[in-house]
Amino acid sequence: MNLPDQSRSTVRGSSSRLRRLLAATAVGASLALTAGACASGSGSAGGAAGSGTAAGDTSFSYWSMWNKDEPQAKVLQAAIDQFTKDTGIKVTVQWKGRQVATQLAPTLNTSHVPADLIDSQDRFAYAQLQATGQALDLTPVLKQAVPGESGSTVGSVLPKTYLDLTTTDGSLWEVPYEVVADQVWYNAADLPAVAANPPATWAAFTQLLAQRKAARGGAGPLALDADIPDYAAFWTYYSVLRTMGPGAFGAAATDRSGAKFEDPEFLDALNKVEQLIKAGDFTAGYNGSKWPAVQQKWAAGKSDFLLLGTFTPSETGPFAKAGFQYRSFPFPAMTAGGDTTQDVSTIGFSIPKKAEHAAAAEKFIAYFMAKSQLSGISTTAQNITPRADIPAPAALADAQKAMNSGKVAEALDGVKETAAEWYTKVFLPLNTSFIDGSLSPSAFAAKLKSGTADYWKMAS
Incomplete structure (x- = not known):
């Protein structure tokens, strides 16, 4: 699997306003090790870092979220080796795995931070560095030249839409090198x-599902391993996103009364999902499956459609039937001309504010953004880069096209960054009961309302 802890998770997606609102509560409660830090970092490469601001740095340390044998690690190691040859700057890299940001967190307030550079999924970089005031502002990196590309800077080759996702209050806390989105795969x-002619509206989608169910003798065409709460949550979240637009889910999550969950539009979104459940559109056993049983059966041709992240081809490829051709389309708009926002999360580089060799680390970030280096994320790691001029792998071409042509927003309105405990303890259990048919939309909304109100009362 080529994505971090995707079970699991793809989430991000709130505005800076939502992040500020929640940082003092949900994030603060989960980051006791750095409780004394401020709520939002605003440093710059020229001031807040340690001795690493010197341009003459000859080395830096790098902690990575990848394991040494993963494709991304191989791409990064090749870039590191070439970087050292080209610049003379030595890089000491440690392949830490998915919990890299959590492992680094206890050191961030000490006199010696062991990593000058880390890479991580956006939500972990935000929670452990930015929300605790320990992320260096990487805005100056955007002005650095991209080696080998005359006239190009980091800021000119990376779309602003992605950089905005990792900027809070004007501070860029992560420079993305990989982007992830969810699609309906077939x-x-x-x-x-x-x-x-992929379905572009809800009506066209449900009509297609009815056709496919008939062709399958009444068997549901939608694959879902509902024992993974995040995967079940995708269906509810995307229905809310398409019905109410970006930010609506996050606004409901932070409504201390919980009342937004009973808004007519929210209930309409839930009714859309219940329509699928009652129609039998989900494959048999989806609510009693053990991941990855259903998605493997999907890859073998036992169902037609799977709503999941852009890691899907890599994860299911070993189980795909002969001749399988991966294609995808975005979750459909509710009406023609309706919302088509692409939910996006990122993986990228961050630098701790107290890094001792920040200048050298920044130089490597700019170096890796070169097309000659970054292309490996597509060709070797089989994922999508933020650069529009680097073609995605063939299996992800539809996803890249959707991400490049439409408006993007932080996945799940950023709730897993800023209200992770609410999402895990309140939303997910109730949503799983809703998706498996145990709760009606009105009962689900009512329980969300009371559970959210109780949660924020206790969190105050």
Whole structure:
């Protein structure tokens, strides 16, 4: 699997306002090790870092979220080796795995931070560095030249839409090198008509589901391993996103009365999902499955559609039937011309505010943004880069097209960054009961309302 802890998770997605609102409560409660830090970092490469601001740095330390044998690690190691040859700057890298930001957190307020550079999924970088005031502002890196690309700077090759996702109060706390989105996946070899004309609206989507269910003798065409709460949550969240627009889910999560969950539009979004449940559109056993049983069966041709992240081809490829052609389309708009926001999360570089060799680390960030280096994330790691001029792997071409052509927003309105405990303890258990058919939309909304009100009362 080529994405961090995706079970699991893709989430991000709130505005800076939502982050500021929640940082003092939900994030603060989960970051006791750095409780004395301020709520939002605003440093710059020229001031807040340690001795690493010197341009003459000859080395730096790097902690990575990847394991040594993963494709991304191989791409990064090759870039590190070439960087050292080209610049003379030595890089000491440690392949720490997915909990890299959590491992680094206890050191961030000490006199010696052991890593000058880390990479992480956005929500972990935000929670452990930015929200605790320990992230160096990387805005100056955007002005650095991209080696080998005349006239290009980091800021000119990375779309502002992605940089905005990792900027809070004007402070850039992560420079992304990989972007992740969710899509509805299918096998074009079996469904050429879908490839020729993918459903763009909810009506077209549900009509397609009815057709496919009939063709399958009444078997549900939607694959879902509902024992992974995040995967079940995608269906509810995307229905809310398409019905109410970006920010609505986050606004409901932070409504201390919980009343927004009973808004008519929210209930309408829930009714859309219940329509799928009652129609039997989910494959048999989805609510009693053990991941990854259902998605493996999907890859083998036992169902038609799977709502999941852009790691799907890599994760399910070993189980795909012969001739499987990965194609995808975004979660459909509710009406023609309706919301088509692409939910995006990122993986990228961050620098601790107390890094001792920040200048050298910044130089490597700029170096890796070169097309000659960054292309490996596509060609070797089989993922999407933020650079629009680097083609995605063929299996992800539809996802890249959707991300490049539409408005993007932080995944799940950023709730897993800023209200992670609410999301885990209140929303997910209730949503799983809703998706498996145990709660009606009105009962689900009522329990969300009371559970959210109780949660924020206790968190105050």
